Amino acid sequence: MERALKPTAKTRALRVRAYAKINLGLEVLGVRADGYHELRTLFQTIDLHDDILIQPRARGLVVRCDDPAVPGDERNLALRAALELQRYAGIERGAEIAITKRIPVGGGLAGGSSDAAAVLMALDRLWGAGLGPAGLHPLARRLGADVPFFLVGGTALGLGRGDEVYPLHRQVRCHAIVIDLQRPVSTSAVFARVDRNLTPHENSNNIFRFVSSDLEGLRAFRILSNELEQAAMEEAPDLVDRAQRIRGILNREGATLASLSGSGSSFFGLFDDGRKAQGAQSALMAAGFIVLRARTVSLGQYRRIWAGSLGRMRARGVGNQSRSRHHGDHGRQGHSRRGRKAKSLRVDRV
Numbered sequence: 212m213e214r215a216l217k218p219t220a221k222t223r224a225l226r227v228r229a230y231a232k233i234n235l236g237l238e239v240l241g242v243r244a245d246g247y248h249e250l251r252t253l254f255q256t257i258d259l260h261d262d263i264l265i266q267p268r269a270r271g272l273v274v275r276c277d278d279p280a281v282p283g284d285e286r287n288l289a290l291r292a293a294l295e296l297q298r299y300a301g302i303e304r305g306a307e308i309a310i311t312k313r314i315p316v317g318g319g320l321a322g323g324s325s326d327a328a329a330v331l332m333a334l335d336r337l338w339g340a341g342l343g344p345a346g347l348h349p350l351a352r353r354l355g356a357d358v359p360f361f362l363v364g365g366t367a368l369g370l371g372r373g374d375e376v377y378p379l380h381r382q383v384r385c386h387a388i389v390i391d392l393q394r395p396v397s398t399s400a401v402f403a404r405v406d407r408n409l410t411p412h413e414n415s416n417n418i419f420r421f422v423s424s425d426l427e428g429l430r431a432f433r434i435l436s437n438e439l440e441q442a443a444m445e446e447a448p449d450l451v452d453r454a455q456r457i458r459g460i461l462n463r464e465g466a467t468l469a470s471l472s473g474s475g476s477s478f479f480g481l482f483d484d485g486r487k488a489q490g491a492q493s494a495l496m497a498a499g500f501i502v503l504r505a506r507t508v509s510l511g512q513y514r515r516i517w518a519g520s521l522g523r524m525r526a527r528g529v530g531n532q533s534r535s536r537h538h539g540d541h542g543r544q545g546h547s548r549r550g551r552k553a554k555s556l557r558v559d560r561v
């Protein structure tokens with residue numbers, strides 16, 4: 212694996228962003244016949260992102276990543292995505308995929324799944340397969356349960372294994388902070404623990420109540436929770452104490468929602484106001500935590516960003532997009548050309 216990610220040629224290439232997700236809520240409804248779990252979850256893209264540079268090659272697929280923790284072989288989901296598309300669309304051409312990692316690995320933020328979806332969408336365009344998000348869905352769900360969501364983005368309901376994705380009519384817009392505990396947690400191990408704890412219980416229907424409420428008030432967020440948290444804490448007991456401290460600080464600093472994302476280990480807080488998010492970030496950093504600032508990316512923003520990235524390929528080559536100094540964009544891309552700020556936690560129509 213190489214660490215240098217400089218483009219090798221000024222040729223037709225694509226530079227795209229693979230955004231992280233958080234789960235605003237997650238309910239485990241039961242075990243399925245295929246061993247997976249039936250879920251009801253609320254996905255949300257945030258502007259914390261990996262950068263992916265994809266350059267065409269006559270033959271062969273190569274993937275490189277600046278993070279040594281990410282494998283460069285077929286364990287890499289981005290490489291598997293490219294192979295799937297080659298096979299599915301009968302394409303012989305190749306590509307070189309260079310990933311600059313910003314999304315914590317093994318943190319429940321689905322960075323690997325997002326990279327895979329981004330590669331599908333970019334290569335679909337680069338190779339001229341013309342499948343589009345709907346045509347790519349069967350490939351995406353074969354790659355992993357979280358991958359299809361990134362063909363859609365924004366605020367969306369995930370059903371089935373999480374791979375049946377329904378964009379919500381109303382989109383959440385707010386500030387977020389993500390606490391990177393630098394402690395990868397295995398998703399399959401967490402789900403295996405869920406099985407041991409899974410006792411028949413009344414379906415809480417809180418996600419349904421959240422979605423069907425008008426969502427205008429902040430109180431609606433309080434009914435959301437992540438039912439993987441208990442199993443995640445059993446899988447990683449060293450995190451229990453930190454989780455309590457994080458939640459205490461987030462709540463004290465006025466978070467609208469404080470939760471674990473997916474199977475962990477990242478926690479996040481949502482805020483209706485940038486100053487509150489800043490206050491929480493400072494308090495958590497003073498307590499020794501690594502904190503990333505972000506904003507939610509709505510469905511409309513996600514679509515515009517992708518349309519821009521894929522459209523740019525025709526207009527120009529590599530090398531003219533500045534790199535963000537931040538982990539997230541803080542609204543500079545995709546957050547309205549009119550410079551609208553997420554001053555309050557809002558839920559917008561798509």
Ligand code: C5P
Binds near residue numbers: 354
């Ligand atoms: O689909 P993906 O490979 O991302 O899932 C990782 C693991 O998480 C699966 O192997 C499975 O053990 C577990 N999982 C599950 N039910 C889901 C999603 C994931 O049991 N709905």
